[in-house]
Amino acid sequence: MTTTNPRPASVGQSAEDLLRKLEAGLPNGEIPAAIFGNEDVYRRELRSIFGRCWVFLAHESEIPAKGDYVLRKIGEDSFVVVRDEHGGINVLFDACRHRGVQICRADSGNTSHFRCPYHGWTFNTKGELVGAPLWRNAFGGMSKEDNGLSRAAKVATYQGLIFATLDHTAPPLEEYLGGMTWYLDLVFGLNSHGVEVLAPPQRFVIEANWKSGADNFSGDDYHLGTLHRSVWEIGAFPVPFRENMLGYHIQASPGHSLSFSMAPTDDEPGPKFFGYPEDLVATFDTSRISAHQLDVARRSRVFVGNIFPNFSILALPMTEDGANHPPTGILTIRTWQPKGPGKVEVWNWFCAYKNMTPEQKERVYRAGLGTFSMGGSFEMDDTEPWITVGRTGRSVAAEVLDFSLNYKMGMPGVGIAKRVEDWPGPGIAYWTRYEEGVQRNLFSFYTEMMRAAPGEWPSFRFPEDDVAPGSTASGSPA
Structure with a gap:
């Protein structure tokens, strides 16, 4: 007996076809796989995303x-x-x-x-x-x-980070960043001395789509226990997997998302302030951030986030050699530079606070190179799946079968993640990190930008953004 696909797709779909499917599927947590490989989509991204966004x-x-x-x-x-x-x-x-x-x-x-x-x-x-x-x-x-x-x-x-846009109608940078500024201040504003890059960026090319990196760094924590299992086995990261999954996913503002691995209370054992050394933490000028930001930073083990479209940030304790060096806080920033629908060049910088000692900066750089670099343990784990995501996105089968990807985690009735109403910062927050609303936020803004007419811009605020950041009690698990 022959069965037929009830929703046949034409080979060589247009960007408009796929954007209609993306817009229709997102409310149900479904994304057409072909957006990760379609040539017409990619050409439109260059103009509608990179030709306009900061x-x-x-x-x-x-x-x-x-x-x-x-x-x-x-x-x-x-x-x-x-x-x-x-x-x-x-x-x-x-x-x-x-x-x-x-x-x-x-x-x-x-x-x-x-x-x-x-x-x-x-x-x-x-x-x-x-x-x-x-x-x-x-x-x-x-x-x-x-x-x-x-x-x-x-x-x-903003906070030493240089942005540019090609669009004269673009809103001011801080308006575009929206609630994400609260979180950038929390990471980059801890120290009055500021942050510096430790070396020129590493650059390496992957046969993947640029959106896979943005998707991952928006807060894909579900993959940690499978893809990065060896990282725990060799002692590169000091927090057990189940404990590491405690924390929050935050849609900081439309398009921009992040994830915190965070101790539920301030007196929990384990790393504080992303694993930075205690003598460095003692120099943090916490008067430069709010009490709520200080509380979040103190309890944080991992910060990972993406500013739309392709700028990602990661702060966490890492070591390249657990037998000889304890984990220390590292800060890496990176961009996912598009080079075609099936190719992305990763630009990867390691950063440090300027008042770190030379020994601390050297330790940060070596720990970063051993974990989040083209030869690092995390990077080698991540790139292989992204390559196959892109391959699937370019496949005839994905188009003909109308193949969609499952982005349902954290939707009502799916999983344990729950909306947190008393999160102290801006945006929409969920506890725990078993959740994919952060990715849905990325692709929702992506859809709006791809379909916006010249000079038109989506909103940079959620409808519920009517409470000033820091005006409520400290966030707690739901």
Whole structure:
């Protein structure tokens, strides 16, 4: 007997077809697998997501001096992030105004000018055209002011993190981040000395879709006990798996989500402040954050989050060698740079508080390299499943069979996670971490951005965001 699929799908579905299915399926926790591999979806993402949203590019500590620059990406396009002679930060499209030739040929450095190798047009660190060979003969009478490098529409920083957007209609950065600023302050604002990157970013390419990284770092904790089981076996992480699953999933604001592994009470044994050394914790200037933020940070073992679209943050205690070095708090930030529907380049930085001792910074860097790097134990675990997610998303079978993925965890009647009404920070919170609302939040905002008309923006607040952060009692397990 032959059976038929009641919902046949056409091979080579359009982005619009898949977005309709995504929008219809999300309320039921279903996502079409093809969005992780469809070429038409990917081309639309470059314009509707990366061509509009605020995108993380660099940390201020990477360009501390006038003339310092780094070469970074918005979508697939290169931009020079440079500090000019007045200390301002500029984000310049890496293309000469004359013929569109790349003007920056190094990943980082220090310079007073960028010179196009084709015809010699020369630009200063503000992107202004300041000279060209035989200017009077070739272009006499033409305005130099109108021929500078193209710039990102808007540039802004938050807690030392440099973001840019190509869309002149984009809201201010802090409005776009919404409730996520409360959590960035909690991680990056603990110390008046601030945070710095420890080295240039690692870069490595995976044959996966960029959304798999964003999905995972929005708060996929369910995979820890299976995919990362060996991490516990070798003593790389100090909190037992079941205890580690205690904590909260927070939809900080539309699109931006995070997860805390957290002790239920302040007097619980185990790491505090993400596992940072006690002598460092003693230097934290906790007057810079609220009492509620301090309580959350003190009880936190792990912070993992994603700022839409592709900027992820992770703070937790780790060691690369449990037999010789106890776990210590590490902070890694990363971007999932799209390179096609089936390829992503991971950019991975390790960060430390500036007042850490050289020995503490070295320990952080080595622990990070051994766990969350291209050769680290966690990274090697994660990349293999993401590769197969992308392969499934590109498959004919996923389209023909109308294959959808299950994102139902934490929905009413599914699992043990419950909504927490007295969480002290902004957003929608659930206890425990057996929950996928954080991913549904990612894809809900993704859908709105993909379907928004030029100049239109989704809301950056949830309908229930009518209570000021910190105005309620401390959060507790439901």
